[in-house]
Amino acid sequence: MNQQAPAPSQPALPASLAANPKLSSWLKFSSAGQVTVSPGKVEIGQGIVTALAQIAADELDIDLSRVQMIRASTVASPNEGVTSGSLSIQQSGRALRHACAEVRRIFLQQAAERLGVDIDALEIEDGTISGPGNVRTSYWELADEVSLDHNATSGVTPKIATRRALAGNSIQRIDIPDKVFARPRFIHDQALAGMLHGRVLRPENARAKLSELREDGARAVAGLVAIVRDGSFAGVVSETEHGAELAVRALRKGAVWSDGDPLPDENDLASFLKAQPSELTVIDTKTATSSATAARTIRRQYTRPYIAHASIAPSCAMAQWDGDRVHVWTHSQGVYLLRADLALVLKLPVENITVEHMEGAGCYGHNAADDVALDAVLLARAVGGRPVRVQWSRQGEMSDAPFGAAMAIEIEADLDAQGEIIEWRHSIWSNGHAARPGRAAQPALLAAFELEKPFPRMISTNPPQANGGGGDRNSIPLYDFPSWRIESHRLTTMPIRTSALRTLGGQGNVFAIESILDEIAAERGEDPLAFRLRHLRDERAKDVIRAVARRAKWKPEKQPGIGYGIGFGRYKNTGAYCAAIAEIEGAEEITVRKLTLAVDVGEAINPDGVINQIEGGAIQATSWVLKERVRFDRQRITSTSWTEYPILRFSEVPDVEVELIQRPDIDPVGAGEAAHGPVTAAIANAVFDALGVRVRDLPITRDRIIAAMELTS
Amino acid sequence: MPSVRFRLNGVETEVDADPDRSLLDILRGQLGVTGPHFGCGAGECGACNVIVGDRAVSACDAQLWSVADKDVTTIEGLGTSEQPHPLQRAFITEQALQCGYCVSGILMSAAALLKRNPSPTSREVKEALDGNLCRCGSHNRMVRAVLRAAEEMAAG
Numbered sequence: 001m002n003q004q005a006p007a008p009s010q011p012a013l014p015a016s017l018a019a020n021p022k023l024s025s026w027l028k029f030s031s032a033g034q035v036t037v038s039p040g041k042v043e044i045g046q047g048i049v050t051a052l053a054q055i056a057a058d059e060l061d062i063d064l065s066r067v068q069m070i071r072a073s074t075v076a077s078p079n080e081g082v083t084s085g086s087l088s089i090q091q092s093g094r095a096l097r098h099a100c101a102e103v104r105r106i107f108l109q110q111a112a113e114r115l116g117v118d119i120d121a122l123e124i125e126d127g128t129i130s131g132p133g134n135v136r137t138s139y140w141e142l143a144d145e146v147s148l149d150h151n152a153t154s155g156v157t158p159k160i161a162t163r164r165a166l167a168g169n170s171i172q173r174i175d176i177p178d179k180v181f182a183r184p185r186f187i188h189d190q191a192l193a194g195m196l197h198g199r200v201l202r203p204e205n206a207r208a209k210l211s212e213l214r215e216d217g218a219r220a221v222a223g224l225v226a227i228v229r230d231g232s233f234a235g236v237v238s239e240t241e242h243g244a245e246l247a248v249r250a251l252r253k254g255a256v257w258s259d260g261d262p263l264p265d266e267n268d269l270a271s272f273l274k275a276q277p278s279e280l281t282v283i284d285t286k287t288a289t290s291s292a293t294a295a296r297t298i299r300r301q302y303t304r305p306y307i308a309h310a311s312i313a314p315s316c317a318m319a320q321w322d323g324d325r326v327h328v329w330t331h332s333q334g335v336y337l338l339r340a341d342l343a344l345v346l347k348l349p350v351e352n353i354t355v356e357h358m359e360g361a362g363c364y365g366h367n368a369a370d371d372v373a374l375d376a377v378l379l380a381r382a383v384g385g386r387p388v389r390v391q392w393s394r395q396g397e398m399s400d401a402p403f404g405a406a407m408a409i410e411i412e413a414d415l416d417a418q419g420e421i422i423e424w425r426h427s428i429w430s431n432g433h434a435a436r437p438g439r440a441a442q443p444a445l446l447a448a449f450e451l452e453k454p455f456p457r458m459i460s461t462n463p464p465q466a467n468g469g470g471g472d473r474n475s476i477p478l479y480d481f482p483s484w485r486i487e488s489h490r491l492t493t494m495p496i497r498t499s500a501l502r503t504l505g506g507q508g509n510v511f512a513i514e515s516i517l518d519e520i521a522a523e524r525g526e527d528p529l530a531f532r533l534r535h536l537r538d539e540r541a542k543d544v545i546r547a548v549a550r551r552a553k554w555k556p557e558k559q560p561g562i563g564y565g566i567g568f569g570r571y572k573n574t575g576a577y578c579a580a581i582a583e584i585e586g587a588e589e590i591t592v593r594k595l596t597l598a599v600d601v602g603e604a605i606n607p608d609g610v611i612n613q614i615e616g617g618a619i620q621a622t623s624w625v626l627k628e629r630v631r632f633d634r635q636r637i638t639s640t641s642w643t644e645y646p647i648l649r650f651s652e653v654p655d656v657e658v659e660l661i662q663r664p665d666i667d668p669v670g671a672g673e674a675a676h677g678p679v680t681a682a683i684a685n686a687v688f689d690a691l692g693v694r695v696r697d698l699p700i701t702r703d704r705i706i707a708a709m710e711l712t713s
Numbered sequence: 714m715p716s717v718r719f720r721l722n723g724v725e726t727e728v729d730a731d732p733d734r735s736l737l738d739i740l741r742g743q744l745g746v747t748g749p750h751f752g753c754g755a756g757e758c759g760a761c762n763v764i765v766g767d768r769a770v771s772a773c774d775a776q777l778w779s780v781a782d783k784d785v786t787t788i789e790g791l792g793t794s795e796q797p798h799p800l801q802r803a804f805i806t807e808q809a810l811q812c813g814y815c816v817s818g819i820l821m822s823a824a825a826l827l828k829r830n831p832s833p834t835s836r837e838v839k840e841a842l843d844g845n846l847c848r849c850g851s852h853n854r855m856v857r858a859v860l861r862a863a864e865e866m867a868a869g
Contacts, residue, residue: 181801312760653850
């Protein structure tokens, strides 16, 4: 983040605005009574476009219907990096709020001058500026006289919470009507004039190289326009999508591949992760002031498998060349970052590349959106100026896109004679959780690794703790243990490609911490909720735990076959607070019946939007916990369809209740990733409550429960 | 090239194509009907669901010949913003989606359900939608929306 040094006595600008200070890059008044707002963040199904429209309309005192939200692009939008990390409200929202406040002030000054009225006597209602003596003008009347082509200053303060009319209200999302009436909004549904269709050929075995390619079969397919080959990258372009499918199928028959690189043993991920070369980082240490001695040590290991983003839509992109310039349409989460990587691969200045966002399906992190954009660019280069649309297959989406990284987490807790925690050690082994494009001197895009002159395969890294960390996200306890040491081993080899998946390491770490705490509380015979409250000092943390306990009537009476468990976390330790209680039923096969959650995001701009995100996160986490695991043998990814990579179905979805604690005076934070960790832990702890066994390896399947039972008996 | 005739959203339609081609290919390609979405190509996710006769089927998995002389309804034929189907209204009221890519198929499964069972229970709605995958976790809102639409239709 770009932190600007604050001017004396003036508050600093929000980081996103400091980085993109020109006011006109954020908003413009059009003649027809509209305002166009251009955030750098993109809609990925989280409702951000609506929340940002609310913020802008509120600050400008205009009706929401006057706000037109512009899709992000490298020609027209501020550069706000990537839409990730539950930061869009925090970054874009604050920037936009400040920018609109300043623009409002500039127009009021102009109006005061034109109307000859004192600025403090003016009011704005739906864009009409009026003052005493029935004088009036409007944003739109003044628009030609006012230039917004200058930089924001930090001198204007946005409205106080109580004066906002829209923020805090559950406005209906502005993108939903298009989606239920099937008006083309997704990139998948766009057709450019003269558009061709491309498909890319990829090996089944991991990182196999293309040693031979016979093209005759593909050449014989009607409508074929081009076959592209550059090293191990190969693809076809056809007049029709059907033709492209047939041609790539024929091309596959003519392809000979090398064996590829070996994959680890999917049934012993912890040993694999711990045996790999790695880079050790000490994330945090805390030293005790007292010198209590340990009576005993509890040591537990938790694991999480590789998890697929598994978007419902296979990734898609369009590209069109014009000489040495290329225009790209993408559902990437970061248009500027994708552009930077495309420039590296194409060896072109960034100015030659325009990247424009169009909505895709939910991505839940870094999926194949960026990869397919490079595929489209490379295929389109062969067809002289016609646009090419490329869509991945389901199989490709499930095997060639980056995965959320597998993790092994060990926690050792030293307990004194009274069973109190006096020392805590938390160690993580995992590949890095981030290999997004646009952040390194080498590209992160799949095809770049396959070219005749390949770029080196990027090894995932972890963002620093100051940005929330990666594999170590949420590993520093929020509890007041007297001493701890947290360390992270980031693998420096990467046989399975990983990158950002919702929460990065947060889900794994919260699962581990909240599971062992539950175990320690149970051993002490202490209520797990009371145990947590006793170790927390942050009142907002305690409030979500108390609220969820009230809502779920903690703890309901014991019934055979039913279990209750709790989990808590504050996302990234700096974001949204969330506590969850799970109610599960079952023996060897478990059903999550109900999830109750309490959440605090500070000011909730759109409360129903926050609840929707929390519900969705809770259900997705349930799916991860009960079902999800990327499968592979020693050569290739084998979970390439919904049969082999099942996710939670309608009949398996728990009831979800969400209580939102509103704090309008506290700066808002995002909600998209708050639920995953707490829900994961709550389900695991409920399994123990119901069955008396601890399952410490995700997913919690029938086999794992039976194995845990056998271990106990 | 042989031709196959069917009624698409009430309109007589004739397609010159190999009858073994997938219905989804024909709808999205030759006919430019993009409401049904490609998700998996194997009938496993329901994103491409359409109604054939009175049943919801995966268009990716249905061959063109199988709809000969039949009524095919896609999301485009369900309703418009001027004349929305109660399900479309209810999905807006309940804000029953996040990314929305799966929704056009889910609306068709739900519409087929309400035709054969105008007052389903929540369990019956879940069963009817079990072949539709949603990755964002909007399931409960969608179930509520279907129940709301059913009530609205019952009230006339």
